Amino acid sequence: MQKIPKAEYTAEFKEQAVKRVKEGRSVAAVSKEMGLVEQTLRNWVKAFDAGTLNAVGGPKVTAEAMELSRLRAENVRLKREVELPKKSDGVLRQGCAVRYAWIEAHRAQFTLRELCGVLAVSVSGYRAWKRGGRADRQGLSNAQLLTLIQSLHAELKGAYGSPRMVRALRARGFSVSKARVERLMREHGLRGRHKRRFKATTDSRHHLPVADNRLARDFTPSAPNQVWTSDITYLWTEEGWLYLAIVLDLFNREVVGWSLKPRLTTDLVTDALTMAWFRRQPPPGLLHHSDRGSQYASHAFQEKLTQYGMRCSMSRKGNCWDNAPTESWFNSFKHERVFGERFSTREAMKATAFEYIEVFYNRRRLHSTLGYTSPVQYLKNWRATQSPENPVA
Template identity: 40%
Template sequence: MLFKIRRIFNDSKGRYGSPRVYQAFRREGVAVGENRVARIMREWCMTARVMRVYRRMTRRRDHLKALPNHRLDVGKPVAENQQWSSDVTYIKLGKTYVYLAVVLDLFSRRIISWRLEEKLNANLAKATLRQAFTSRQPEADLVFHTDRGIEYRAARTQALLNQYRVRHSMNRPGRCTDNAEVESFFKTLKGELLHATSFVSLRQLRKHIKDYIDGFYNSERLHSSLGYRTPLEFEKIN
């Protein structure tokens, strides 16, 4: 049993704790107790990679135009491309920081577009969003939820949203948990990929993020919120 547990743990590159290792066994049809898996992993010091996540701190801009949180009114999505969520986080690269923007489908938790750039501005938000529109082709009346960052309120970003007839939804003031799904992704990414790892160039970091999102997070990682299915698997069966 130890070798089977270690295989699953190593295949996840140390990203799985005991609940996901146990669920991986269930998917393989192996009968084993969850407590036994946890005990063996604890005894052999197999601990999932985690870290604390520090958000970029921005000054409150309550005097700038903001929009209501439409997610409070529409309920949970029941299909793809009904509700998307987006945000930006910073990543330390050498002695400076770079910025990662993502768009996430709230139905399947799939990352449908992302960009990594050296500057945080409206161009980053707009380019990430345009990539999502190109790949998914959503119908009108999509709810697109973000924080109150100026990069999402910029005229060029708003023009793109209007072009696709999107309802832009925003966090309530001081309520970063309104965008909890993307916050959770950033925490997972930093804990499972970036923690205790150094990158020497933007190109190298892009490659690792691409491999993580496309090769693991969307296609292999078991998500507890999806009944321990992957985002791609969840979309196929619903």
């Protein structure tokens, strides 16, 4: 019987998870939003404090870096003390149902005790509302509904237009019409960020072997771990470029692996693939599709595919539409989090990418291709329909 290796995460993932704890969130809260075992995260925090968190052979966390992290955490704490009352301005004058909904919308940013305290409601009252107070959520006035929309719009950094906003409100138990939400958003200048057209960034001017396009634009596999797609994008900061590689499971459009590095090297894509394999541990035969870039055509990456029993597929030369779902993901990430923002450091960009992938996109963002459910929830729903005779992938 083959021994299944334990889950493994990239150095970037561990560092960003620990950073969220160091910024004041509890280990339990971060573990829940990241889908981690609490003890695993506790071990990472201990390793960080001991200066041994990074991968073997990598640089140790220095005392100076730890002190800088502590100062940043203190800065975040002070900022939270100012930001929370500011964000709640106007909500305090609303009824309990609106206050509870506002708390629900901001759980990822602040602790439950902080939120309940600033809105003068009890933790037990909020929890009772969560257990089944749907009747209290109906019959919102325009002012109350607008407060909720504005709160969600700010929380999601303008990512949702009216169709997704309607779905998000209904998912929280509010009976709202599409026309009403559209009108309120239009009248108050609330709109989703517009997407920009993407362009290919692949450099296929190399003499390495390339694979045929076995995917042939069939972007709808019938089960998870049948088809993964990968790509790289460029992210600018005032300290220089960062390169983000992702691995996407086409079945539920979940980012199952990713890596973010300051140099465009082969380990960027091999690290992303390694994270994806350890997370999902798919059986042999999975089809991995990418462009013809030298990183994906490299001997190191091709050996990794062989080691994992994966079949290789590559887009036709100069045809970015052969990998459209992954290109679309980059487009969504950039227009929802990057465009119009200023990133003074690479660390700021890393934190933004981590939050978008692991906290927002995979677990919360409503995906139109998936019937307006999140990738993680879509997979859970699918697995719940599988019978014992049909083992889950």
